[in-house]
Amino acid sequence: MLKCVVILPAFFLLGAVPFLMRGSSATPQAAAFKVPPDAASKVNPVKPTPEGLAHAKKMWGYDCAMCHGANGDGKGDMAVESKFTMKDYQDPAALKDMTDGELFYIIQKGKGDNMPPEGDRAKPDDIWNMVSLVRSFAKK
Template identity: 30%
Template sequence: MKIKILIPAALIGMAFFMLSFQSNSDWPVPEKYQKMKNPVAASDDSVEMGEDLWKTHCKSCHGKEGLGDGSKAAQLDTPAGDFTSAKFQKQTDGALFYKTLEGRGDMPSYKKKIPNEEDIWNLVNFMRTLK
């Protein structure tokens, strides 16, 4: 009887253990998006629009300065990330666009919340100021 309980419990435990490694791994981005260029110039207006979107949709997890220290960050299963880091800033604009559009794990998809692609590009332009 104990074996019938222990085996499923062990399998479930292993599954959660493996998922914890997956969520902390690099976030793969399709090549199409890796190579995608930002069609929106990083003008003052674009950055300002991106900042407004950041305050509405991103700040609560990623923080005011993009350090991953927002008011909801402690509730997340995975770290919100430091957008000021060299590793983050090395990503292509297309990769940032993809990750914002698609989401993963705790990070929601913004396809419906920010349906205008130009707005996502404005948000990417703002993310570039977080250094």
């Protein structure tokens, strides 16, 4: 009887090993994320207008603020609760090394497990307006 008590948990522990290994192999994949060079070099073709930015702000409120914060500080409820690592877009240094094309690509296609893609929900012009909006959060 005592043997059962020892052996059964051992089986469960061994059974968990493949799952644990699968979990750890996902990390290098995420680190390899890269925006294709042709997408990264795209220049924002949509001039920011008050109307375009207002529309982007509305979509931001629905789709983005819960993580990135209403004002882009990265302190949205969901991001805080889930302990996501977020950039503070109010800091002008936060996005200085990223091109508009990279921001567009990430908004459209998503990134990693936590940044969801807009996909077909937003037209390309709407996404370019979101790129302008994201840039506009930086404090001068």
